[in-house]
Amino acid sequence: MADELRLVLLGGHQSGKSNVAHSFLNVKRESDQITTECVKMEGDINGRKIILVDTPGWWKCYQLCDSTECLKAELVRSTSVCPPGPHAFLLVMEVDLDFSEKHGKAAEGHMQFISEDVWDQTIIVFTKLQHLGDRTMEQYVEIEGENLQKLTQKCGNRYVGFDTDLDRDGSQAKELFRQIEKLVAENNGRSFKADAKRLNDLETKIKNVEERAAARAQQVLEKRRKLEEIKRNAEAEHDGSPLNIVLLGWVLSGKTLACNLILGDDVSFDKTVKCVRTRGEVNGRNVTVVDTPSFWKFLPYQLNADSVNTEILKAMDPCPDAILLLIPLDTSFSEEQMEIILENMRPLGEKVWRQTMVLFTCGGKLGNKPIEYHIESEGDALVRLVEMCGNRYHVFESMSMREDRTQVDQLLEKIKEMIREGALLESNDEHQGKNKKSQERETLSEWLRVEDVKKLLNEEWERSNAMMKDMLKTMSTQKFVRTGKSLDEPLDLRGEGINTELFINKHQLKDAIEREWNRQEAVDSARIQYKLKCLNANAETSSCADEEDIKMSCAKVNEWHQKNHFSDYGSVSSYEEHDKTEQDRD
Template structure:
């Protein structure tokens, strides 16, 4: 038996895998079972992978009892960096150190090698890729889906049999404690998710009765402000709401009003610049703060709703919760009464409900949803369907507007005492903010092209790149780790060695 593990959502099949897919067949007079598992995004560290994905990876060993004989780790035959290596090491670490003795590397897109051998490719990529292949006992082969050469299948089967022989026929066994911990977490999350879902459905039934009694009147005009961190998918969500296409996805640099008709409603959506995902609010550039303040006074009337966009395909940590809370302070505490959490990339949930995702991610995401009065909605980025997801969202906005008064739209900035040390800290922050903006602008065209390439490759639209870019660095420049967090600032005298919110 073998089990498939993927370090990005491109595997030996074209369809994306968000849940386990099990297939069995007869090969070489042996019964072969293959379990296809959800993948993680290439280059993303383990901490960025959603909790449900990590749990599904660990529990995947239960789908071929008593356990898999081999794991297949697919790696594209493109550029392979140290960031990619660390991502693989961290994710396979979920299974424990013993997994490496059961793992085979399968290089996909073999046609891109052209006249180069796979050994030459491994050598050309340096120590990072050599580390992975050596960690797997130099077990590797190439897969090219453009050809129908059965030899590549035979080579893979030979590798699987060699793994079985090397392990004396023993299957991989996951630590029982690890397995029980994951199962218990899932069990608790399901119970809490059911309670949250029942609470939401009960409120929805009450809202329906109010509609029938005429207590909730449909709005002829709906005014929306989009909020969230950089590249969380605000612009994409705006396009879904207004049924528009954006062929050049890029960072939003200023507030922009977009209008359209959805059924009998005139809908106005104000798209806004985002704040940095991994940096606290004091790193948010002043021009972003100015544009955010301007978003609520962009028209003659206050918005009916703030849509706080949160991607559902990655983790949500305490630093994201704090960043959102701090950046939202400028609107005043009353803003939460008019805010709905809008989860994008709902298609990646697979058979996991949004409530299970909320509960599985833990207290930070639960806090955010509760802060918004348990108001949340999900957009499927692939299957837009008949527009019902947009109509349901607008109904939720109408219900929210009927139950609370609109925000007065007057931004309020918390007062702080400026001391000498505080002033020096602000100077250092200013340099860092300017650096981030400068580097983002410098590489904006390159980042846009990466987004477009990802869109073409995955057919998933305006993909959210949910981390600060890993900027190219030269000597005496700022260094960022794999999550985009500054490690050291040689240009900033007196700056800390690490900076986390």
């Protein structure tokens, strides 16, 4: 038997990995900060040294191709953090949500990205056991169905329950330790052997990314210094002049929250289906932010709702001082997304890039890495987008208005620099010249009868939103109401109603639609977990909360959902002007 046990924790975002790690080692967790890179921990159990590596979590319904390159690199690197290799992998999964086929594919894809041989040394650790009720772990696996059973079978039917809130006597931790020792004994103490060449290649790649990231950061710094020097040598700028900002981006990119954050107010309006113009005062300057309907991430421009394209054009009148193109950092950015963005930006004219800046959201996913590292690691597509925007970008690390306003102040300063730079540009810059051909591609003639597809897409998005509202209304601290299996095939593409061959390959269309809905499910899942946590916290403040208290809590959940739902489809709003100046308040 090995003198020490080396373990790697894997699993989805919000699965409870970090809680398992700290509870298993009996180490106090200092904060609820998201795990963004491999974290090595050490402890002692029954006289045995334990080395445990916690890893970043993947979105439980994302395909591997939709996870960021940073996350995938950390998964591979996890096997080298505890040399000569881990004795066991602990796949952490919660039991409070239905386990669908897409969840199984996500787990398999991310696990097998480490190695095809990972399953021989994997134990599934189920968390959040309070949702089991009176059922045993075996009954849960049986009832949940073939998707979960297939995954447990790949792990040799090795699984154990471990709820850090319920393990008062430490019996669950002891059972987990026993299962680990049993697995190690069955493998004769053998540890996992990672592919040495793959690790060396990864190390080289990381080093190259870090060098390019440092070079990009230095390039941006030098450019900003030159612009600052031009400012000092020029006549005084009118920093007090009104500023007009337009927000563009995918569905679920966080545009509405970004609008609220910039203006520093809980502006309340419906989900964005038509442009919403909001005015406020920021640092003594009148600022107008126009929130626009979102376009799809995986589906082409032609499948946008007609109102999306119309309203985005309407947002450009009057001409904005700055366009912020929102890109979330919790998902991949490939050539596919680049082409879709180009399609959606093309109607705005080739000069639009001069006044466009990339605004990255979900900045908490970066951890200690600079934004330049993410840009370079994602690859050529994101690099090209950033350079088309004149190497202008900013990160919102937090979307909470209670946080330090420094990130907003820095954004406004960068916008002023962009305006200053735009005044110096010639009629055509290098980036527009390089990409003119891709921007001017003609719409393919085979894109016919898109109206049927657009109608179904928006109807299904509306139905999904309605389901989430119903779920949030029924939530309480005592019971979590499940609403059935996830939708494995979002739209019925089998009938004669839509001839998908007139658009794109049927399987490609189905895959793109599924990936759009996976993003929605990921955000909704995070939303549910967050609100359950809030409800449980409310319950702890009163040992005997009555039914009226529960109703009030649920009402708050629903109100929160109405204010913060990221979807820009499936609701009606008018082109409103929310003036927040002191004069209008009076």
